Every structure is written in structure tokens, then in C-alpha cells.
Amino acid sequence: MIKTILHQIWNERRQNGWLFLELVAVSVFLWLAIDPLFILYSNKYIPEGYNDDNLYYLEFEVKSVPDEENAGEVCANDFEQAVNIVRSLPEVEAYAVASSNNYPNSMGSNCPKYVVDSTMNVKGESHSMHVTTYDIYDFPGSDYFAALQIKDINGEPMKKSGLDGGKGLYVSQNFAQKAFGTTDAAGKKIKYEDEDEIYSVAGLFSTVQTTEYIEPMHLIMHIHDRSEICEYMDKRYIFENYKIFVRLKEGVAADAFMKNFQAEIAPKLDFKYRCFFALTAVGESAAKSANVFGITNRYRMQMMLSGFALFCAFLGIMSTYWVRVSDRRMAIGLYRSMGATSRRVLWQFIVEGWLIVSVAFLIALPLLMHKVYSMGFSDPLEKFTSMMWQELMLAKNGDYLHNQPLTHFVIVSVLTYLFMLFVAGVGILIPTRRIVSIQPSEALRDE
Amino acid sequence: MIKLYLRQAWTMMHHNRLFSSMYILGTAVTVAIVMIFFIILYIKLGPVYPEYNRDRMLYLELIHFNINDGNSSGYTGASRHLYERLKEVEGCDAVATSKMAGKLSVEGIKNSTLLFTSHTFWHIFDFEFVSGRAFTKEDEENNVAAPVIVISDKVARELFATVDAVGKEVRIQNVPHKIVGVVKGVSGSTPSVYADCWLPVNSSLNIDRSYTREQILGVYKLFFLVSKGEDAERVKGRISDQFSRFAQEQREGNKYEPYINTHLKYMLGNEYGASDFGFVLLLFMTLLFIPALNLSGMIASRMNSRMEEIGVRKAFGATNRTLISQVLFENLLFTAMGALLGLLMAYLFALMTQEWIVTLLDSVNMNANYPTAVTVEMLFNPTVVGVTIVLILLLNIVSALIPTLYSLRHSITVSLNNKK
16 A cells, blocks of 8 residues: 555645645644754653642731831841740741841842862862852741751752751752762751851752742751841841741631631731731642743743644644645545455555655754754743853753753654644545545536 | 735635744734833823823832942932922922821722822823712812721722712721712823822821931922923922932931932833843833744745745746735735734733733842732723834835745746746
């Protein structure tokens, strides 16, 4: 049958030539539409490295301007009282105090420059790099790792180091690999570029996705002594500059807790200058910040564009095949009148279609390889990862499929090929089935 | 004759159902995508409630500062002092200011949005008062002793189950406010005016935090309504001059640069990160032509199968002009049906995604979490309908004219012998 089909393709080379060229163009077009979708989805399904279910933070609102002389002390004491009230609630499993935007998917970030010891493996003269940093304050019984359910590099719940009451610098697994070339980085030396004090790495936690949809950045968590709170800031604004995070115990009904909190706890959080405003779910705030930074919009936009591109390709391939098959109505009539079964005709057209699609796709592959070689894969979130973030993302993690060039190329190519086969299959099957179902004489007479 | 062409097209459509449905669907999706883009553009730039004076507006939302000998620089809004200094500008009908009230909320309504505004705000934006009136200069002057508020009809219904709430009181942080007016609610699609309640800017609840101690900087937005017939650029120059004079009174060495924008510039780009409108416009125009080419291919193959018919028509004296107009009219029926379907799809999509569709083209948008709503006024307006008609004609010409011209260049005998 293959021989007959090859003859057939050759005999109709003029029409098939146009179809072939169109398919090469569509292959390239489709591949370019599927590539950013693959990257977005691959990013979306990167493990977050923390758990925002049942995780909340407290927000306070302004009652009056703290302008009297000892207002700073009053605010600091009130904040401490708020912490004590919250931590003693029976529904709270863990709590933590951190600087305002120092949690994943927050509205801002703090990225100081660090210098690490001589094993540092970063290009550049200064051997220093920006790293997203969360400043956490060690209040009695507080545990940021437990509150956010962050894991250590073995996948076990992250524990604070036994030294210095758990205070110190903890680094993410991806940062340790980048900066020290190993995950055995506990005890390695690290310092802020603009400070003299040298720290030893107190522990390693598994990589955390700091911004939704975007590959995890390097991250350092600095657990400070609580006396350092407000060291560089005005104590009068402690309620605005720091957040109290609470994780509810497993099985606590969030709605009932919220209601109870509003009715019984909120009145206790009514201080001289600030009062309770809301208990906000961390997951909710993540969605809001992705909205504000336009990441969600970019994602939607890419979905729409790629969807539109796929639709155009679908329309193009299917209509061309449909017209080609319909044009050969008389030939189908002839095959049928010479004894070919419906199944035989169907298979002939399907194999013919498969051959043309496959060869066209094979021709498109070197063009796509050249594109990837010279321009790289697409970067749908370039705008958000450019500038400073680019530096924060220096270590593109090879564990993720989209960062393995060959695997990435193969996956996108296979997806494109399968899509083309599917569309061509539909474009061939529907009209061919219609034509083979009518009598050969009728198919011949119509022409 | 046109009736005959359309009848013929209708019969052909029934005869070739698959072709027709694919052609109509292809057109519909193209029209829908482009329409969605134009709907967004219209909501952003066109006159929509209550911003009917957008063509005469100037905005001062951002000031670039470089203070303390360069130790501190960045962008922020204006201060109330600055508003006081700029509230009278030659060539402006009114100057207003506003400031979001942050975490303040009306008692009884969770997460209501409050906006502090000057009384002139109501002269600039054409709010529709369901009952009562706007607060006036006198209300503003007496506001500390007798706080007043304007609320939206939604808030009125939620609190009092009626929009007739004038004279009633709402409490904000235990301070009772007398309702002087109830307005038809606004959508988050118009972020300059969006709120649930509007309070005078001198409210005791309006606390300016310490970092606004720099006389010029703050978190206020300033709105200027340019008088009819005035040149906006000239007025902009006057505002800049007045600003510079105020800036010179500040501490020496501090530098301030105001960004005074027309509505177009205000919406299409800001210093946080410009919107991608230009790029997207280009992209969408390109995307309009890709399916047009596809449709063109479909028409070309259909013309191929109608060669005989064309031969017969030519043999009986039809001119190329007659044949082209026949094909274009036939095609117009298909395109019009596709466009109608596309328009419906676009409206449906816009309504289903109204929470985010308006901000789809924004990159960084601090107002992205306002509940946007797409209103009937935003969807059904002459501009959008006009764009649809132009789009249909454009698609029709692009997709049908070229293949028709191509197939008509054959002689009568070639056309008649085509399938033999």
C-alpha cells in the first residue's frame, strides 16, 4: 500500500507541494505557539515549597497618628501584646513574626547583596549577588518554618538550628548549589556586602517558589533576635512594617475560626493607635500580588494568544485537507468501483496524510533547532524576570524540564507533532468517511 | 440582483455545511478577538461613566523626586499642600484631588473602598445622583464639625435596603457621617474615581503619615479639567510653571519632576511600567490577517470548484466586475454571519471575564484588584459597532477579493474545461 501511496503523492506533486509548504509553515508556527505554553505550565507546576492552606496574617488599621513623644514604645508594647494574644489561641499550631513583605508571593521583596566565602561560584568581579531575603524575628515559641510548613532538603519539616537559639542565616537549596556548589553548606561563611559581620549558614531549606508562575529564586531567611525588630525603622509604624503569621491546626474550620476571631479576639486587639483590621489568607494575598504585578494578566494573555494560534492552525490544516480530499471525490469513486473497501480507502488517505505531515514536520525541525540555537526558547515572563530578577534567577534549575534544552525541545516537538496529526486526521477522516459512504457510481457521476 | 446573489449564497451555505460552518467559525473567532481588544481600548480611553470629560483631562499622579542630595529618590504622588497651590490654574474649569482611604471601611460593609476627594471632584466627573447631591465647598468647610459622605447605590441598598438614604448616617471608625448624596455605582474599570463612598478631603479620618512631611510629596492624585477650547499643552505648561515655583520654595538641592499627562498617556503608560498597547495593537492587527489568509485559502479552493460556473457566466456576457461583486456579496453574507457570531462571542467573553478583562493589557497595575465590571454602556456604543462594520468589510475584502481576481484571469474556455 505504501508504494501505491508514494506513487499517488508523486503523481499529485503540484497540489501536494503547496500542502507540504503550508504544513512546514504551520509546524513552525504551532511549535512557537506551544513553546511558551509549555514553559508557563512547567513553571506553574513547580512545587511551591511551602503550604499556604490554613495560613493567615494579621492586618491592623490606623486609629490615630502616633505623634506623642513615647508613641514608639507604646506601639512596640502593643505589638508585643498582640503577638501574645495570637500565639496563645488554642487553634493556632504555629506562628511567626516577619517583616511586612517577607513571605512568598507578597507585594514586595527585599534583596540585599551578599558575599560568600571563596568557594563561591558566581561570575563577576565582586563575587556578590542579590538574594531575596526574609527577615524573621524570634519571638517566644515562634517558628517561621513551621508556620509556612517549609521542608528541609530531605523533604522533612525544616527545623531551626540548635545553635544560638535558632537565630542566623538559613539558605535555600538552590542558593546553596549556586553559591557554594554543594548542598552541604551548613557552616559556610556568608556576609552582607555592606556589613562587616560574618555569618555561618545555620541551615538549608528546600527551594521555595517566591513568586507564583515564576521559577523559584534564591532565598535567604534571616532569623533575628527580637531585640533587633525596628532597629532601622520607626517603632511607631511597627504594626505596618511587621506581620504576624498564624497557621491553624489541622481540622480547625477556617470560617468558624474567623467568625470567632472577629467576635472575641478582635476587640482585644484594639490598641491606642492601631486596631485589628483583618485576618487575611496568605493564598488570597498571593493571587492579589500576581494580579498587581501583571503576572496573571501575562499568563491569561499568553493563553489567549496561543489558543488563537492553535485555532488558526487547526482551521488552516483542516480546511486544506478537507478541500484536498473533497477534490479527489472522483478518485475515491474509482477506487471503490475497482473493488477497494471503505476501510482500504480510509487507510490510504490517512497514511498519505501522515506521510506528508511527518515529512513536513521533519523539514521544520532543523529550522526550529536553528531558532532555539540562535534565539533560545521563548520567555513568556521575560518582563517580570528581567532587570534585578534576572540576577536573582541566575541559577536556572536543571531539575525543571523546561531548563533541560534537549528534553524541552523534544517535549514541545512531540506535542506539536501530535497536534498536527490530530488535526490532519480529523481533516481527512470526516470528508473521506462521507465520500466512501456513498455509492461509487454516485461519487463518479457528481463530477 | 443583490437579493439573487444572497439567495444563491444561502443555498450554497446549506449545500456545503462543513465549509460554511468552518468559514463562519473562523471569521467569528477573529472578529471576537479583535473586538475584545477594541472593547478594552474603548473602556480605557472612551467616554464612559462617570468619566465623560476624558478628552479634556490632565492628571498629575506621579512626581519623581531626588531629595537629601540624592540619598533618596523615586516616584510618589502629590501632597495636599501641592493641591492647594495648584487648585487655580488659568484655562482649567476645575482642579480636584483624591486619595484612597487605605484600610478604612464603613461599618456594616466588609472591605468597602473609601475615597477622600475635594468638592471640585464632583465638577470634573459626571456622577449620576440617584438621590441627594454632591458635597459642596460649604460642606467641606463644615466637615470637621458635621462630617458628610456620598455613598454608592450599592452601599445604600446594603445598609438601608433603599437608595433613598439621604439624611441617614453611616459610621466609619465610630464617627457618624451624614449622607448627602447617593450616586450610581462606578466600576473598577475607572480607577480614578472608583470607590464605594466618597468623603471630603479634610475629613478627620484622613491622616497623612509622617513621610508626607516633604511639602510637595504625598499620596494624592490631582485632576485638571481643561476649559473647552483651551490648548491642553498650554495648560500643562502653566501647571508645570506653578509646580516649579512651589518646588523652588522647598529645601535647596531637592529636585522634583511632575508627570502631567493627558488621559491617553495616563492610561497607556506610566512610570511603574508601560502598558503594552502599541505592541498589542500591532499583534492584533497581524492576528487579524492570519485567519484572513486562512479564509482566503478556503475561498480560493471553493472558487476553483466553481470555475465551470464562472465560465458559463462569462460566456453569457457577465463582466469581471459583475462576477467580483457577486462573490463579494456572497462572501459578505458569510462574513456578516461570522461577525455577528463573533460579536456575540466577544460580548459573552467580556461579561464572563469582566473581573479582569479590562486590565488584561496592563503590566503593573496597583488598581488590579478593584472589582471591575463591564456595563452595557461600555459594550454597546457607536464606536464599537462602527469598528465591527469596518472589520467585517476589511475581512471580506482581504479574504475574497484576491482569490476571486486570481480565478477570473482564466479565459472562458479554460474555465469551462476545468473539470473535464
